[in-house]
Amino acid sequence: MKNQLLICDLDGTLLDANGKVDHDSLEKIKKFCEDGGHFVICTGRMDSDIQYVEQQLGFKGEFRISQNGAVIKNAKEETVFFESIPSEYIASLNQAIFGMNLRTEVSTLENRLFPSPRDPENVAEFIDTSIVIKNLPDYVLQHAGKATIYLTFGTTNEFTTIKERIEKNLGKDKVGIVQTSPSSLEVFSAKVSKGNAVSFIMEKLAVSRKNVYVAGDAESDVSMFHLTDHAYAVREAHSDIIEQAGHYQKTVGHIVDEIYVNVKGV
CATH class of the missing domain: 3.40.50.1000 (HAD superfamily/HAD-like)
Known part of the structure; x- marks a missing residue:
C-alpha cells in the first residue's frame, strides 16, 4: 500500500x-x-x-x-x-461581519477567539483552544495577518446580507465565503x-x-x-x-x- x-x-x-x-x-x-x-x-x-x-x-x-x-x-x-486572510482585508471584513451584531468567532493558527464565553453544552471540540477576547474586532485588526477564519452564527438571510456587504467592500471572490450549516457561515482566504x-x-x-x-x-x-x-x-x-x-x-x-x-x- x-x-x-x-x-x-x-x-x-x-x-x-x-x-x-x-x-x-x-x-x-x-x-x-x-x-x-x-x-x-x-x-x-x-x-x-x-x-x-x-x-x-x-x-x-x-x-x-x-x-x-x-x-x-x-x-x-x-x-x-x-494561509491567513490578507491583512489588508481585515478592516473591511470586520465592518461587514461584526457590523451585523451576530456572534462571530475568529480562528488563528492555534486558537479560536471568542467575543464572550459560550455555553459549555455547545462545546464541540475535543480539545478546547478557545480564548475570550473582550473587544474581538479591535484585537483581530491589531493582529492582522493571523486570522484564518471568521465563523458567524445566524440565518441564511443574514448570511446573504453578509456576503453582499463583503462583496461591496472588497469586490467579488476576494475571499472564500461558505455556509457550512443552516446556522453557520465561514469566511477565509480565497486561496484556502x-x-x-x-x-x-x-x-x-x-x-x-x-x-x-x-x-x-x-x-x-x-x-x-x-x-x-x-x-x-x-x-x-x-x-x-x-x-x-x-x-x-x-x-x-x-x-x-x-x-x-x-x-x-x-
Whole structure:
C-alpha cells in the first residue's frame, strides 16, 4: 500500500454522529497504515482535534490538514503550510461581519477567539483552544495577518446580507465565503480549500491521482473530489454530495476494502 493515499474528513465521515470511529473502520485503517499506506485527516476542526483523534486511533499521519486547508502540519509538529486572510482585508471584513451584531468567532493558527464565553453544552471540540477576547474586532485588526477564519452564527438571510456587504467592500471572490450549516457561515482566504491542501500533500508524498482516495460528506469536501477518480461520499451525505463525489460507501472501512481490491485484486 506504500503508494496509496487515503484522505479523510472527520465529522460525518470518519466520525459518526456520536463523534466515534466505528471499530471496523478503525481496524482496517490501522492495517492500511501498517501495510505502508498514507493516511491523512483533512477537517475544518483545529489541529489539536486531529491530534486527539490520532491518539484514539493509535497512529499518527505524516500530515494533518486542519481549518479546511488553511493549516497543514507534519508529524514533527512543524507547520508546513499556513494561509491567513490578507491583512489588508481585515478592516473591511470586520465592518461587514461584526457590523451585523451576530456572534462571530475568529480562528488563528492555534486558537479560536471568542467575543464572550459560550455555553459549555455547545462545546464541540475535543480539545478546547478557545480564548475570550473582550473587544474581538479591535484585537483581530491589531493582529492582522493571523486570522484564518471568521465563523458567524445566524440565518441564511443574514448570511446573504453578509456576503453582499463583503462583496461591496472588497469586490467579488476576494475571499472564500461558505455556509457550512443552516446556522453557520465561514469566511477565509480565497486561496484556502481542502482541495488545494490535498494537492499540496499529493506533491509532498509524490502520489499520483490514480492512487488517491478521498472521503467526505459535505460541501467543504467537494473541492477534493476532482483530484481523483476515487472520491467517495459516506454515511449520511446528501444526494448532491454523492453525485459530485461519484461514489458512495457507508464507512471509511468500506473504502479501505476497495483500495485493497483495486491494488491487489483481493
